[in-house]
Amino acid sequence: MGGSRRSLFSVYSWVVMIFLYLPIVILMLYSFNDSRINAVWTGFTWKWYLSLFENRQVMDALSNSLVIAITSSIIATALGTLAALALHRFSDKWKAVMNGLIYLPIIIPEVLMGLSLLVLFSQIGFPLGKLTMIAAHVTFGISFVVVIVSARLSGMGDELQEAAQDLGATPWQTFRHITLPVIAPGIVASLLLTFTMSLDDFIISFFVAGPNSTTLPLYIYGLVKRGVSPEVNALSTLMIAVTILLLLISEIFRRKGMAKESNSQLPI
Amino acid sequence: MKTIIHLQNVEKQFADQVVIPPFSLEIIGGEFLTLLGPSGCGKTTLLRMIAGFEQPSSGEIFLDGKPIKDVPAYKRDMNLVFQHYALFPHMSVEDNILFGLKMKKVPSAEQKRRLDEVLTLTHLTELRKRKPAQLSGGQQQRVAIARAVINNPKVLLLDEPLGALDYQLRKNLQLELKNLQKNLGITFIYVTHDQEEAMSMSDRIAVMNRGVIEQLGTPQEIYLRPSSLFVAKFIGENNIFSQENSHLAVRPEKIKVYKKDANPELHQKTGEIVDVVFLGSLQKVFIRLDGSEETIVLAHENSEATHAWQAGERVGIGWALQDEVKLP
Numbered sequence: 001m002g003g004s005r006r007s008l009f010s011v012y013s014w015v016v017m018i019f020l021y022l023p024i025v026i027l028m029l030y031s032f033n034d035s036r037i038n039a040v041w042t043g044f045t046w047k048w049y050l051s052l053f054e055n056r057q058v059m060d061a062l063s064n065s066l067v068i069a070i071t072s073s074i075i076a077t078a079l080g081t082l083a084a085l086a087l088h089r090f091s092d093k094w095k096a097v098m099n100g101l102i103y104l105p106i107i108i109p110e111v112l113m114g115l116s117l118l119v120l121f122s123q124i125g126f127p128l129g130k131l132t133m134i135a136a137h138v139t140f141g142i143s144f145v146v147v148i149v150s151a152r153l154s155g156m157g158d159e160l161q162e163a164a165q166d167l168g169a170t171p172w173q174t175f176r177h178i179t180l181p182v183i184a185p186g187i188v189a190s191l192l193l194t195f196t197m198s199l200d201d202f203i204i205s206f207f208v209a210g211p212n213s214t215t216l217p218l219y220i221y222g223l224v225k226r227g228v229s230p231e232v233n234a235l236s237t238l239m240i241a242v243t244i245l246l247l248l249i250s251e252i253f254r255r256k257g258m259a260k261e262s263n264s265q266l267p268i
Numbered sequence: 269m270k271t272i273i274h275l276q277n278v279e280k281q282f283a284d285q286v287v288i289p290p291f292s293l294e295i296i297g298g299e300f301l302t303l304l305g306p307s308g309c310g311k312t313t314l315l316r317m318i319a320g321f322e323q324p325s326s327g328e329i330f331l332d333g334k335p336i337k338d339v340p341a342y343k344r345d346m347n348l349v350f351q352h353y354a355l356f357p358h359m360s361v362e363d364n365i366l367f368g369l370k371m372k373k374v375p376s377a378e379q380k381r382r383l384d385e386v387l388t389l390t391h392l393t394e395l396r397k398r399k400p401a402q403l404s405g406g407q408q409q410r411v412a413i414a415r416a417v418i419n420n421p422k423v424l425l426l427d428e429p430l431g432a433l434d435y436q437l438r439k440n441l442q443l444e445l446k447n448l449q450k451n452l453g454i455t456f457i458y459v460t461h462d463q464e465e466a467m468s469m470s471d472r473i474a475v476m477n478r479g480v481i482e483q484l485g486t487p488q489e490i491y492l493r494p495s496s497l498f499v500a501k502f503i504g505e506n507n508i509f510s511q512e513n514s515h516l517a518v519r520p521e522k523i524k525v526y527k528k529d530a531n532p533e534l535h536q537k538t539g540e541i542v543d544v545v546f547l548g549s550l551q552k553v554f555i556r557l558d559g560s561e562e563t564i565v566l567a568h569e570n571s572e573a574t575h576a577w578q579a580g581e582r583v584g585i586g587w588a589l590q591d592e593v594k595l596p
Contacts, residue, residue, distance in 0.1 A: 160354050162321055162348075162350070165341045166319060166342070166416075167342075167347065167368035167415065168371045168372050169342055169371040171342075177371075178356060181358045182356075182357065182358060
């Protein structure tokens, strides 16, 4: 009886997994399909990938995506880390308020974020382009950075910093030699996460993109209007692969930091 | 006998609540002073005020005659050993220990000389390249102490440094710490809630309760002549007899137990044995006194005594007049 229940659960989990991933797997499969038509499998080929790399527009979109992702992730991580450090010093009363405000962008519908940014940029008469894209991506990235770095900071506690001061380190030396190295895994994880999110973002980018700041997701959307071609499948497959890889690395960094800490802090 | 730390009318409030009412305390250079009290009695707050991590609400603290209330922690010539060691997880044992000297930009030849000295002193030479995560609790504790004493502080503050270790290790390290203190000649201010630890290591003990130092004295004075009911109850086992407006304290080892009909002239009270606990060299005899159901008297009896006490036996108890302590 127990066994049959357990196998029922495992069947159920597999059904959920298939529901979640089957569309993506099929998309990936068809990126290797020799036929232009998505419905029939005719044979294995790399040619869609090759044609992608010869496509000028794809390469432009890729370079836009990379420029925007690299710049916005660095800025968001720097600002978010500083914000987390500042928040950490707030008194409890204000901390709750500030935390709420910082986390809000995570739950606000992206459409609203995009729309409000668009309104803002057009109100101040700022031309839409790479700069507005970067500003928008920094805006939603900061919240995630604050969440990750704050977790590292509160995990590290105050004792290490007090110990450093006790041993004669000035506030700056304490930050440079103790705080920064201890929260470094969180900073790296933030960098990778915000990079990935910028690379993948569609909705907000859709609102604030200008004529020559088309990123890969926007380009794919444009292509789909003319029907789903195998190139789109190939491009999507590459993006999925890169995203998963980056998230894995980010997660490894985040965990590495956590493990280090729980081993050494409390020898109970 | 020179005063090294002088706390003058120091008071601490948190959010308008008085945690430590104004008090003064002089700590003598080279002594081992223990702040002893139950958790929440203000002993750690007091230590952190001396270290510079808490500001007194009023009063002044002097180190070697100089006021240090407004001196930040990193400029005070003393070091704190934290309860959970607070070793830097990303640095090796060696780098942890050298941290203080590096921050103060001590020449590297001198750094090396002092490092070797301290490593030998704390038996850490073989572990110098390890990371804190690769050390046992006792070893981490040694690193924390080495990291503090390498700076030759005038005063070493220790916040329950043995609290997280198991019983046997704690016993050994108590001895090591006491020897270290003697060899280095540094003033130790030691915080603990473990009265046995306090008794075995300290030159003087300050017993604290609710932010107040109830008694300051040598372990003998505190044990034999407690000055308040709290001290009498907190240090060791004690029998408290209530009188009209005062109390009488008699240590269990000072209580003599007599058979009901032997030496009746020495009986101060009579009662019935409710329990006998065998503890090796001694046995604890619990006696319910006649006329007061809830008063249980504890007596320590030598296990090798001729008579084996039994629960249910009627007995008389007595003690010598000089062994009783009158308390308000």
